[in-house]
Amino acid sequence: MRDYFKLLKFVRPYYGLFAIAIVCMGFSAVFDGMSLAMIVPLADKVLTNKKIIIPAKLPDFLAGFVDKINNTPPEVLLSYMVISVLVLFFLKGVFGFFQSYFMSDIGQRVVRDIKAKLYAKIQSLSLNYFTHKRGGELMSRITNDVKLVENAVSYGSTDLIYQSLQVVIFAVVIFFIYFKMALVSLVFLPLISLPIIKVGKALRKLSKRSQEKIADTNSLLYETIMGARIVKAFNMEEYEISKFNRVNTDYYKLSMKSIKRTLLLNPSTEFLGCIAGVLVFFWGGREVIAGKLSFGVFGLFLGSLLSLIRPFKKLSQVNALNQQAMAASERIHEVLETEPSVKEPLVPKSLTGFKQNIKFNDIWFSYADMQVLKGINLEVGFGQMLAVVGPSGTGKSTLVDLIPRFYDPQKGSVFIDGVDVREFSLKSLRNQVGIVNQETILFNDTIRANIAYGKPGASDKEIEEAARRAYAHDFISKCLQGYDTIIGDRGVKISGGERQRIAIARALLKNAPILILDEATSQLDSTSERIVQEALDSLVTGRTVFVIAHRLSTVRNAHRIVVLDKGIIVEQGTHNQLLEKSGLYKRLYDAQEIQ
Numbered sequence: 001m002r003d004y005f006k007l008l009k010f011v012r013p014y015y016g017l018f019a020i021a022i023v024c025m026g027f028s029a030v031f032d033g034m035s036l037a038m039i040v041p042l043a044d045k046v047l048t049n050k051k052i053i054i055p056a057k058l059p060d061f062l063a064g065f066v067d068k069i070n071n072t073p074p075e076v077l078l079s080y081m082v083i084s085v086l087v088l089f090f091l092k093g094v095f096g097f098f099q100s101y102f103m104s105d106i107g108q109r110v111v112r113d114i115k116a117k118l119y120a121k122i123q124s125l126s127l128n129y130f131t132h133k134r135g136g137e138l139m140s141r142i143t144n145d146v147k148l149v150e151n152a153v154s155y156g157s158t159d160l161i162y163q164s165l166q167v168v169i170f171a172v173v174i175f176f177i178y179f180k181m182a183l184v185s186l187v188f189l190p191l192i193s194l195p196i197i198k199v200g201k202a203l204r205k206l207s208k209r210s211q212e213k214i215a216d217t218n219s220l221l222y223e224t225i226m227g228a229r230i231v232k233a234f235n236m237e238e239y240e241i242s243k244f245n246r247v248n249t250d251y252y253k254l255s256m257k258s259i260k261r262t263l264l265l266n267p268s269t270e271f272l273g274c275i276a277g278v279l280v281f282f283w284g285g286r287e288v289i290a291g292k293l294s295f296g297v298f299g300l301f302l303g304s305l306l307s308l309i310r311p312f313k314k315l316s317q318v319n320a321l322n323q324q325a326m327a328a329s330e331r332i333h334e335v336l337e338t339e340p341s342v343k344e345p346l347v348p349k350s351l352t353g354f355k356q357n358i359k360f361n362d363i364w365f366s367y368a369d370m371q372v373l374k375g376i377n378l379e380v381g382f383g384q385m386l387a388v389v390g391p392s393g394t395g396k397s398t399l400v401d402l403i404p405r406f407y408d409p410q411k412g413s414v415f416i417d418g419v420d421v422r423e424f425s426l427k428s429l430r431n432q433v434g435i436v437n438q439e440t441i442l443f444n445d446t447i448r449a450n451i452a453y454g455k456p457g458a459s460d461k462e463i464e465e466a467a468r469r470a471y472a473h474d475f476i477s478k479c480l481q482g483y484d485t486i487i488g489d490r491g492v493k494i495s496g497g498e499r500q501r502i503a504i505a506r507a508l509l510k511n512a513p514i515l516i517l518d519e520a521t522s523q524l525d526s527t528s529e530r531i532v533q534e535a536l537d538s539l540v541t542g543r544t545v546f547v548i549a550h551r552l553s554t555v556r557n558a559h560r561i562v563v564l565d566k567g568i569i570v571e572q573g574t575h576n577q578l579l580e581k582s583g584l585y586k587r588l589y590d591a592q593e594i595q
Contacts, residue, residue: 006329007329011110013109014106024099025161028162031089034088035089052066103154107153114149118141121336122335125340127401127407128367137215141331144214146332148325163314206257213251342408351428354514357379358415359414360412362412363411378569383543386560386562387547387561388562389562389585394565400546435507435515436516437503440502444487447485447502450502451509454509455509455510455511460483466506472502513542514544516548555575558575
C-alpha cells in the first residue's frame with residue numbers, strides 16, 4: 001500500500017481536480033444503483049400489479065414512499081418511471097463523462113509532469129551516471145514506464161474508486177433488503193479476493209522484468225540505428241537481427257505470462273460469484289414462493305448481488321494495472337532520487353573570468369576500481385597553451401574534464417586563481433570553458449543552431465565570423481540551404497571533417513577564456529588540419545588552451561607539453577626540450593614520424 005501511495009504522489013498537485021472527479025464518480029455510481037432499483041416497481045406494480053414486499057424494517061420516510069408506490073395505479077406509475085429512467089440515464093451519462101474527462105486530464109498532466117521531471121533530472125545528473133546507464137534504458141523510463149503510470153492514474157484510479165463505490169452501494173442494497181441472505185452471499189468475498197491478491201504480486205514481478213526487457217530492446221535499437229554504418233561494414237545484419245529476435249522473444253514470453261495470469265482472474269472470480277448467485281437464487285426463490293418477499297424486490301437483490309461481480313472483475317484488472325504501474329514507479333523514482341556526484345556548492349561563488357593560473361593539486365582519480373590519475377600536480381598560467389600527450393588510456397581526457405567539473409577527483413583539488421573549482425557555481429564555471437571533443441557531438445538541427453549552441457541569441461554576423469575562423473564558411477556556403485541546412489542526427493549528413501570544423505566554430509563563438517581541444521583536429525585531412533591549426537594557434541593570445549593530441553606534430557607550438565603514462569606525469573617541457581630528453585615523448589614522436 002505504501003508503494004501505491006508513493007505512486008499517487010504524482011497526483012498531489014491536482015488533488016482539487018481529483019476531488020471533483022470523485023464527486024462525479026459518486027453521483028454516477030448512485031444513479032447506476034437507482035436505475036437498477038427501477039426493477040422493483042416495474043416487476044411488482046407495473047407488470048403484475050402486486051404489492052412491493054420488503055422483509056426488512058424500513059425507516060418511516062422510505063416505508064411511506066413504498067406505500068405511495070403500492071397505492072399508485074400501474075398506468076400512472078409507468079409514466080413516472082419512463083420520465084425517471086430518462087432523467088437518471090441522462091444524469092448518469094453527464095457525470096460519467098465528467099468523471100472520465102477529469103481523470104484523463106489528470107493522467108495527461110501527470111505524464112507531462114513526470115516526463116519534465118525525469119528529463120530535468122537526467123540533465124542535472126553527473127557524467128559518471130551515464131557511463132553506467134544505457135541511452136535506450138533511460139529513454140524507456142521516459143516513454144514506456146511513464147505510460148504505465150498514466151494508465152494507473154487515468155484508468156486504474158477511475159476504476160478503483162468508481163468500482164469500489166459500486167461495491168459499497170450494491171452491498172448496502174442487498175444488506176438492506178435481506179441481511180441474512182446478504183451475509184451468506186458475501187462469505188465468498190474473501191475467496192474472490194484471494195486470487196486477485198496472489199496474481200497481483202506475480203504481475204508486479206513480471207512487469208518489472210518486462211520493463212527491463214523493453215529497455216534492452218530500446219538500447220539495442222538505439223545502438224544499431226546509430227551504428228548502422230558499422231553493422232553494414234562488417235556484414236553483421238544477420239547477427240543483429242538474431243540478437244534483436246532473442247530480446248524480442250524474451251519480452252513476448254514475459255508478456256504472455258502476464259496476460260495468462262490476468263485472464264485467469266476473470267473466469268475464477270466469475271465462477272465464485274456464480275456459486276454465490278445460485279445459492280441466493282435457490283434461497284430467495286423459496287422466499288418469493290412463500291410470499292415473504294416480492295418478485296421485484298428479489299430481482300433487485302439478485303441484480304445487485306450479480307452487479308457486485310462486475311466491480312470485482314474490474315478491480316482485479318485494476319490491481320494488475322496498478323502492480324505494473326508500481327513497478328514502473330520504482331524505476332522512475334530510481335532516477336528521480338539519484339543524487340548527482342558533482343553537486344552545486346551550498347553558497348556558490350561566481351566565476352567571471354580568471355587572470356592568473358589553473359592549478360591541479362595532488363589529483364587522484366579513479367573509475368570504479370580503476371585508478372586513472374595518480375598524484376597529478378600541475379600549474380598552467382593565464383594565456384598559455386598546454387598540450388597533454390601520452391599513450392591511450394593514460395587519463396588525458398579525464399584530467400581536463402576536471403576543469404569544468406564533469407567529474408570531481410577522489411583526492412586533491414583543481415584551483416582557478418587560488419579558488420577551488422568546487423566553490424564556483426557549475427553554470428558560471430562552465431561558461432568560462434569552451435570544448436571541442438574528439439567525438440564530435442552535433443544535433444539534428446541547422447548548422448546555424450549548432451554553431452550558436454554555446455551562445456543562444458548570437459547574431460548571424462557573429463556566427464559567420466566564427467565559421468570563417470574555423471574555416472567552415474566555404475563548405476557551409478556550398479550547402480543547398482547554407483547556414484539553415486539541417487545536418488541530421490549527430491551531423492550524419494556532412495563529413496567528419498566538416499563536423500569537426502562546426503564544433504570548433506561553436507567553441508570559437510562561445511569565446512570562453514579557457515579552451516579545451518580534445519583531439520580537435522583528429523577528423524581533419526592534412527590540408528584542413530594545417531589551416532585549422534593556424535586558427536587555433538591564434539587563439540592562444542588572451543586565453544588558456546588545453547590541447548589533447550595523439551598527433552604530436554600538432555602540439556609543437558604549445559608553451560608546454562605534459563606527457564602522461566599510467567596516470568603519472570613522466571615528462572614535461574617544450575617540444576624541443578622533450579625531444580632532447582630521449583624519453584617517452586621522443587619515442588612516440590619518432591614512431592609517428594616513421595609512419
